[in-house]
């Protein structure tokens with residue numbers, strides 16, 4: 001007897017869960033209507049201007065800005081997590097250098113769980129310890145993979161440098177200028193958290209099953225790597241490089257739109273009028289590119305933005321103007337999403353702990369639309 005069920009209004013299919021409220025958070029307030037983003041009630045613009053990644057991570061994790069002493073202890077704890085063990089480095093060297101950096105990071109994130117004898121213990125205190133570990137070590141993993149791919153030796157972290165400066169030092173092999181440090185620090189602040197975005201949702205779903213922080217972070221890294229989420233920054237930069245000069249931008253973008261293709265770094269599920277992070281990046285990109293004498297990428301980006309606005313009225317998102325920033329800082333485009341992950345690990349960790357403190361298994365339903373009343377057919381009767 002057929003038993004198809006009509007979905008009730010309460011169980012109505014909402015594709016992409018658009019507009020569905022699936023969690024409560026006190027971490028970041030993504031105010032799409034007004035184009036604002038706040039961490040624990042503080043505007044991100046003010047945090048970029050006055051704070052730094054370590055302090056913002058403290059704010060996300062411990063719900064308040066640290067005192068000078070608390071910040072010092074926090075920095076030291078994070079710094080202690082930077083070095084890669086010999087075993088981890090040996091395993092990293094086994095990953096083919098043709099592997100996409102996000103795949104390498106995902107593998108290494110999972111490996112950190114395999115190497116931690118307390119990985120399986122799940123409670124907020126243990127998760128806090130693991131959060132320090134992954135946040136401290138992500139830049140080392142990313143930079144070491146970059147160096148190995150370039151045929152160079154990985155560079156040991158420098159405990160005298162800030163999180164951002166040390167990241168650039170391990171990537172490029174030279175200490176960054178204060179402008180470069182400030183630009184990466186701003187990037188790390190601006191990307192640290194963003195409500196229930198896809199990768200954070202993935203982290204919370206994994207956490208909801210009482211799986212540990214390494215598993216949840218590995219789910220999140222995998223989810224971030226898609227082009228509709230974190231990989232848009234890589235594709236935005238590749239597009240800017242392919243366009244090559246500002247006068248070619250309009251024809252390039254118009255062709256993409258005529259072919260009904262998406263232009264990477266534009267549009268957003270929540271911000272329909274403005275992405276506040278995009279505006280912050282435009283200013284940072286301008287400053288950095290002008291000082292570095294590399295303004296071509298910026299001029300191309302400006303042209304692309306103009307055409308997108310004229311034709312589609314779609315504003316750019318965080319991934320657009322951050323692309324030239326990361327490029328000028330020395331990150332190859334296929335490493336851009338790993339830098340995003342090195343920032344978002346702060347937010348993922350905070351969400352994982354928030355989920356653990358008030359957990360309920362996240363288990364939505366699917367509306368079954370397949371056949372009914374099918375019977376097993378023996379091989380000899382199958383066509």
Ligand SMILES: CC(C)(COP(=O)(O)OP(=O)(O)OC[C@H]1O[C@@H](n2cnc3c(N)ncnc32)[C@H](O)[C@@H]1OP(=O)(O)O)[C@@H](O)C(=O)NCCC(=O)NCCS
Pocket residue numbers: 227228229230232261262263264265266267268269270312314317318319
């Ligand atoms: C981010 C994104 C997935 C949000 O998607 P969404 O809320 O599901 O919106 P949709 O993809 O349904 O887009 C709505 C409309 O705007 C158009 N649109 C959205 N983003 C676009 C883009 N980047 N380029 C061209 N058109 C775009 C869609 O084609 C669609 O038009 P239609 O109604 O004529 O079919 C989408 O804007 C996108 O794919 N952007 C490019 C990837 C990117 O930059 N991702 C990083 C996000 S921070």
